[in-house]
Amino acid sequence: MKHYEGYLIDLDGTMYRGKERIDEAVDFVKELVKRNIPYLFVTNNSSKTCAQVADHLSEMGIPATDDQVFTTSLATAQYIAEEKQDAKIYMIGEEGLRDALEKQGFTIQDDDVDYVIMGIDRDITYEKLAKACLAVRAGAKFISTNGDIALPTERGFMPGNGSLTSVVAVSTETAPIFIGKPESIIVNQALEVIGTPREKTVMVGDNYQTDIMAGINAKMDTIMVHTGVTSKEQLTTYTKQPTFSIHSLSEWKFV
Amino acid sequence: MKHYEGYLIDLDGTMYRGKERIDEAVDFVKELVKRNIPYLFVTNNSSKTCAQVADHLSEMGIPATDDQVFTTSLATAQYIAEEKQDAKIYMIGEEGLRDALEKQGFTIQDDDVDYVIMGIDRDITYEKLAKACLAVRAGAKFISTNGDIALPTERGFMPGNGSLTSVVAVSTETAPIFIGKPESIIVNQALEVIGTPREKTVMVGDNYQTDIMAGINAKMDTIMVHTGVTSKEQLTTYTKQPTFSIHSLSEWKFV
Numbered sequence: 285m286k287h288y289e290g291y292l293i294d295l296d297g298t299m300y301r302g303k304e305r306i307d308e309a310v311d312f313v314k315e316l317v318k319r320n321i322p323y324l325f326v327t328n329n330s331s332k333t334c335a336q337v338a339d340h341l342s343e344m345g346i347p348a349t350d351d352q353v354f355t356t357s358l359a360t361a362q363y364i365a366e367e368k369q370d371a372k373i374y375m376i377g378e379e380g381l382r383d384a385l386e387k388q389g390f391t392i393q394d395d396d397v398d399y400v401i402m403g404i405d406r407d408i409t410y411e412k413l414a415k416a417c418l419a420v421r422a423g424a425k426f427i428s429t430n431g432d433i434a435l436p437t438e439r440g441f442m443p444g445n446g447s448l449t450s451v452v453a454v455s456t457e458t459a460p461i462f463i464g465k466p467e468s469i470i471v472n473q474a475l476e477v478i479g480t481p482r483e484k485t486v487m488v489g490d491n492y493q494t495d496i497m498a499g500i501n502a503k504m505d506t507i508m509v510h511t512g513v514t515s516k517e518q519l520t521t522y523t524k525q526p527t528f529s530i531h532s533l534s535e536w537k538f539v
Numbered sequence: 540m541k542h543y544e545g546y547l548i549d550l551d552g553t554m555y556r557g558k559e560r561i562d563e564a565v566d567f568v569k570e571l572v573k574r575n576i577p578y579l580f581v582t583n584n585s586s587k588t589c590a591q592v593a594d595h596l597s598e599m600g601i602p603a604t605d606d607q608v609f610t611t612s613l614a615t616a617q618y619i620a621e622e623k624q625d626a627k628i629y630m631i632g633e634e635g636l637r638d639a640l641e642k643q644g645f646t647i648q649d650d651d652v653d654y655v656i657m658g659i660d661r662d663i664t665y666e667k668l669a670k671a672c673l674a675v676r677a678g679a680k681f682i683s684t685n686g687d688i689a690l691p692t693e694r695g696f697m698p699g700n701g702s703l704t705s706v707v708a709v710s711t712e713t714a715p716i717f718i719g720k721p722e723s724i725i726v727n728q729a730l731e732v733i734g735t736p737r738e739k740t741v742m743v744g745d746n747y748q749t750d751i752m753a754g755i756n757a758k759m760d761t762i763m764v765h766t767g768v769t770s771k772e773q774l775t776t777y778t779k780q781p782t783f784s785i786h787s788l789s790e791w792k793f794v
Contacts, residue, residue, distance in 0.1 A: 406665040413663075414697045417689070421696060433710050434672070441676060442669045447710035455688050455702035 285528065285537050286505070290480030291316060291323040292471065294489035295337070297512020298533075299325070302438065305344040306511050312533035317347050319538065324478045326471070326487075328464040328494060330357040330403035330429035330445065331378040351477075356429040356464035357384035359473045360401060363463055364390065364427070368398055374419045376412050376448075377403030381429060395419070402452065402460070403429040404445040413451050420456040430464025432494070465489075466497035471504070486527070492519060496526045509533055540783065540792050541760070545735030546571060546578040547726065549744035550592070552767020553788075554580070557693065560599040561766050567788035572602050574793065579733045581726070581742075583719040583749060585612040585658035585684035585700065586633035606732075611684040611719035612639035614728045615656060618718055619645065619682070623653055629674045631667050631703075632658030636684060650674070657707065657715070658684040659700040668706050675711040685719030687749070720744075721752035726759070741782070747774060751781045764788055 293299065299309045316323050325348060327337065334353040341348035357377070361384040364371050373390045374397040375381060381403040385392060400419045405412065420426045431446035449460055463469045475482055486505040489495020490512025499506035508526035510516050511533075519529060530536060548554065554564045571578050580603060582592065589608040596603035612632070616639040619626050628645045629652040630636060636658040640647060655674045660667065675681045686701035704715055718724045730737055741760040744750020745767025754761035763781040765771050766788075774784060785791060 408663070408665050408668075410661040410663050410698065413702075414694070417698050417702075418695050433712070439669070440673050441710070443665065443672050443706055443710045447668075447672075447706045450705040450709045451698055451702045454705045455696070455698045457688070 285539050286486075287539050288480075288484055288486045288505070289321065290478045290485040291321065292326045292474050292478065292485060292487045292499075293323055294465075294487075294491065294495045295325055295327045295329070295341075296436070297490035298488060298495070298509055299341070299346055300344060301512065302436070305346065306532070308532040308534035309509075309511070310344075310346050312536060313347055315538065322478050322480060323352065324474055325353045326465070326474045326498075327353070328356050328430040328432055328470075330355060330360070330381045330464075331406075332380045333383045334358060336380070354470070354474045354477055355380055355384070356470055357381040357403060359470040360403070360427060360429050360463045361385050361388040361390070362473050363469060364388070364399055364401075371399055372397045373399045373401055374415060374424065375401045375403070376405045376408065376416055377401065377429070378405055378407075397424050399427055400424045400452070401427050401429070402445065402449045404435070404448065408448060413455075416452045417455045420452055420458050426452065426456070426458050426460040428460040428462050431462045432464070465494040466501055468498065468502040471498050471502035475502070475504075488533070490514060492522060492526075499526070500524055507536065540794050541741075542794050543735075543739055543741045543760070544576065545733045545740040546576065547581045547729050547733065547740060547742045547754075548578055549720075549742075549746065549750045550580055550582045550584070550596075551691070552745035553743060553750070553764055554596070554601055555599060556767065557691070560601065561787070563787040563789035564764075564766070565599075565601050567791060568602055570793065577733050577735060578607065579729055580608045581720070581729045581753075582608070583611050583685040583687055583725075585610060585615070585636045585719075586661075587635045588638045589613060591635070609725070609729045609732055610635055610639070611725055612636040612658060614725040615658070615682060615684050615718045616640050616643040616645070617728050618724060619643070619654055619656075626654055627652045628654045628656055629670060629679065630656045630658070631660045631663065631671055632656065632684070633660055633662075652679045654682055655679045655707070656682050656684070657700065657704045659690070659703065663703060668710075671707045672710045675707060675713050681707065681711070681713050681715040683715040683717050686717045687719070720749040721756055723753065723757040726753050726757035730757070730759075743788070745769060747777060747781075754781070755779055762791065
């Protein structure tokens with residue numbers, strides 16, 4: 285094991301599973317607090333604001349302030365701000381995305397937009413999708429908060445934002461820019477927020493294809509935990525391996 | 540030109556463009572009536588019943604009875620009936636699809652289904668898509684009325700059924716069986732309905748990638764008209780050419 289100055293940590297499957305917190309992970313974060321090591325929760329969830337996520341974590345007894353949460357909505361807003369500060373945006377998404385875009389000062393409108401942004405929207409309608417298609421065909425840049433194809437819920441796997449995004453991608457024959465994990469975009473921004481050097485920061489997560497690949501794509505170290513999506517057996521099938529692979533975060537030794 | 544005993548004819552772009560009928564095509568159909576040559580309108584539109592389509596054609600002065608219209612909804616219902624007569628179905632779609640499935644006597648329900656059928660649904664919701672995903676993951680066979688990615692309207696190109704279908708296909712990582720053009724499934728069924736031999740029947744349409752490819756896939760002759768989607772210039776870029784290519788149906792000489 286290795287000493288890291290900063291930790292980027294996934295949420296679902298790493299800190300909790302649905303409504304159940306993962307005690308080993310909570311103890312691990314408490315140890316980070318004790319040792320005064322910076323950490324940032326990095327999530328593909330675009331539906332909630334950072335404050336809502338932090339509140340949810342606090343309720344579960346996981347130490348988290350608003351600015352220790354970095355959502356893909358925040359990363360998306362940041363990404364656009366770097367390209368065009370006064371962007372006009374048509375968005376499909378929930379409160380977290382709207383909040384992030386509004387806080388950046390963008391104008392959100394239906395027509396004549398520079399960007400079409402898609403995040404998970406459980407109030408999706410044909411009209412919303414139609415407007416997105418028309419705007420992309422009219423030349424707006426097409427961005428999606430994340431490509432997750434499915435969301436685990438108590439009912440089973442529900443459609444994720446990546447699958448909703450495919451309506452506009454398929455209809456307009458335009459590939460979107462994805463911001464969230466496994467893309468390096470969100471990780472590079474998270475590194476700027478946490479402020480620790482890339483080579484001394486590590487990405488922690490349970491999902492090989494999002495968390496671990498995000499770390500690999502961003503050329504940083506990774507710690508894979510088997511408390512969520514990817515099993516130890518599945519992990520052996522991948523060519524690129526994480527830097528560390530442990531069953532749960534109780535196995536992590538600070539050095 | 541060649542003598543054909545039966546004609547399978549596309550609608551949008553071939554018989555009319557939006558609300559405007561194509562006079563040369565109407566004269567052509569009247570000539571078919573006069574010569575007592577069977578014809579069947581074959582459409583990827585799953586939203587309307589055959590009766591509604593026939594009424595619409597009649598209003599435009601195009602001779603058509605209900606049983607001279609063959610929609611992809613009808614083809615879908617027929618396809619399932621051949622596989623499982625007492626099928627339980629979860630459907631997403633509009634009146635045309637529901638009508639076709641109900642007339643086949645299928646049970647339409649939310650859970651515990653044999654098939655998930657998707658047709659264009661301009662009242663699409665996340666819950667409808669979620670139910671489809673859950674059913675496909677539970678093992679239901681996944682069928683889509685057609686793969687059209689976009690629908691031409693006065694506002695521009697709106698999302699077609701192929702793009703809505705992609706939500707479930709992407710989320711469940713399951714490719715659907717498509718029924719409509721360019722698949723041969725709908726054409727083979729239309730040939731049974733019209734009752735003329737494949738080698739003496741011809742497919743007429745304006746869209747190379749749906750109508751003409753459907754004819755080619757079904758190994759029958761094709762007549763391409765340039766009154767709709769595919770221009771004469773675009774046609775030259777394709778390897779497999781239609782049997783005949785004419786500007787409009789007024790050029791067709793009966794022999």
